[in-house]
Amino acid sequence: MSKKTIKMGIFGGYRGSYFYKCVLANNAEIVAVCDFNEKYANKAKEMLGDDVAVYTAFDDFIEHEGLDAVLLSNYFHEHAPYAIRLLERGIHVLSECTANATMAEGVALVRAAEKSSAIYMLSENYPFMAFNQEMRRVYRGGSLGKVLYAEGEYNHPLDHTDAEYAIELCPTSKHWRYNLPRTYYITHSLAPLMYITGAMPKRVTAMPVYAPIQSDFNGISRGVPERAAILTTLNDDDSVFRVTGCADFGGREDSYRVCAEKGQIENLRDGTGRVLLNYNKWDLPENVSCATSYYLPLLKDKDDALAKKAGHGGGDFYVIREFLNCIRENRRPEFDVYFGTTMASVAILGHRSMLENGVPYDIPDFRREEDRVKYENDNLSPFYGTDGTEPTIAATNRPDYWQSAEGRAEYDRMVSLRKKSQY
Ligand SMILES: NC(=O)c1ccc[n+]([C@@H]2O[C@H](COP(=O)([O-])OP(=O)(O)OC[C@H]3O[C@@H](n4cnc5c(N)ncnc54)[C@H](O)[C@@H]3O)[C@@H](O)[C@H]2O)c1
Structure with a gap:
């Protein structure tokens, strides 16, 4: 080292x-x-x-x-x-x-x-949250058998009445957050499932959840009328995942559930950080007497106290530690370039699926030259670039909604009025 x-x-x-x-x-x-x-x-x-x-x-x-x-x-x-x-x-x-x-x-x-x-x-931090680390520990221990189905929800509504925060997050109508298609912010829902189970998506399909937010200020995806995209992936081990991109359902929560042959594990939605582990009663592992247990995972990590002070349930600390350790030990990270680009492909091709009301897309394997060649000139983007480039694909399944020049000008005008009133 x-x-x-x-x-x-x-x-x-x-x-x-x-x-x-x-x-x-x-x-x-x-x-x-x-x-x-x-x-x-x-x-x-x-x-x-x-x-x-x-x-x-x-x-x-x-x-x-x-x-x-x-x-x-x-x-x-x-x-x-x-x-x-x-x-x-x-x-x-x-x-x-x-x-x-x-x-x-x-x-x-x-x-x-x-x-x-x-x-x-x-730098994907959600897998390092304590309940996700525990789900990986249990799953990789083998007592649940093979994963069949899993769910990941990253549900991050923002207070639409908090104009100041919305403007901080989304200062202009050309900012990426304004134009964020709901499938694109996929990593917080998908990465934990890949980290827990090791499965890699091979196919994706997505559906829009159309429900425009009737508010002047919302800091995420203001330019799109979808509140969420629901993506389904078929994976290389024949399992199926159902994940959200960045969703805006009422009630903030991040939740993950892995269903396997002999049982299930999930984090509870009660804010306690506990997990629910539930086995078939005929498939109980040795030394386990009760099929269903609810418990708070106790991480035995030497840096637990430091991690507790960091953001995102300690995830921000562990992601940095892992990166620096990989450099020091000259080791390839688990969240390497294939892991990262596979998730981006799910986001980008999932969006195309959503634009086509659920048509499935194969996820390329960028280890293979044939798959790279297929996409090496595919520059479609729903975002404005810092260099002034314009979007080349709609950000929403309903392009007539909010994306008009008038709608953008109105947002920019409201932002500038708010900013002026602060001085
Ligand atoms: N993992 C997480 O939990 C998490 C949380 C928040 C944000 N993020 C990610 O962090 C990134 C940044 O998001 P953010 O919340 O800081 O908002 P942001 O994207 O608005 O901020 C980006 C910052 O980079 C600066 N910047 C952008 N382009 C630049 C350039 N070419 N030269 C110099 N400076 C430049 C901007 O001035 C701004 O301060 C995004 O990718 C976002 O997805 C991740």
Whole structure:
């Protein structure tokens, strides 16, 4: 194991700032932060001290001397091009979700990661929540048998009356959150199921849940009238998953359920963090006397106390620890480029399925050249680019709703009025 202190850079200082303490607690250094919004660049100095170098342009940031690794926490749909440039320089990449926003980017990212001496990891934190770690421990222990069916829900409604927070999250009608199709933010529902069971999606189909939010301000997916997309995947082990993208059902919750041959395990929706483990009474493992048990998983992790202080149920801490340990031990992360791009393919092709009212799409295996060639020029995107590029595919199953120039202008006008009234 290398003893050298890893020097990290953070690209994108809003979400990025949530990781500062986690990086330091894992004995790495943050040497540079880049954000073109000076507010977040200055926040980095406040939180990390004057020694941290602060940049507003990626081209200068990447030149920072001695950069070993970078966390990409810039816009959701613009990670892959930066990841590729870093990998080409041999700089390790920890990328926030999503790995890639177009199929062509997924192909390019896999090719760059295969050529690079550096490690690529997706910064997916939900699998590291205590109940998901426990479900993996039990499932991998074998007592439940093989997975048949699993469910993952990432249900994240926001208070639509909280205009200030909505504007912070979604400052213009061209921001990715405004235009986020409901299938795209897939990792928080799907990754835990893949992590628990090891299954990889091979086919996807998706249905829209049409229910426009009648409110001026909602910080996520304001430009689309769907509240959720319900995706079904058929997997490489013949199991089936049913997952949401980023859903907006009433009542915030993240829930996961794995149904296997001999029983089921799920996290309870009562906010306690407990799991329910339920066996067939004729399939009880040795030393288990009761078919049904409810319990709070007790993680026996040496860093449990540190993780408790971090966001997303400790997930933010464990994701950083895993990335840094992979670098130190020169080990491939489980959330590698194939894991990341497979989930992005489920999101992107699931969206196309939803646009076509549920037509199934095969998920490519980007380990295979035939599958890469098929998608290497597929640049369809529902997002506006920072460089001014326009969307090339509808973000919603009902393109006439909210996407009009008038609807966008109205949002931007309301945002600017709100901002002015604050001064
Ligand atoms: N895993 C999680 O639990 C979780 C939680 C929140 C956000 N995220 C992810 O983090 C990423 C960032 O989201 P966010 O909440 O910070 O909102 P955001 O996308 O609005 O913020 C991105 C930040 O990056 C900066 N930025 C973007 N492009 C840049 C560029 N080319 N040069 C310099 N700076 C640039 C912006 O100024 C902004 O401060 C997204 O991918 C999002 O999905 C993940």
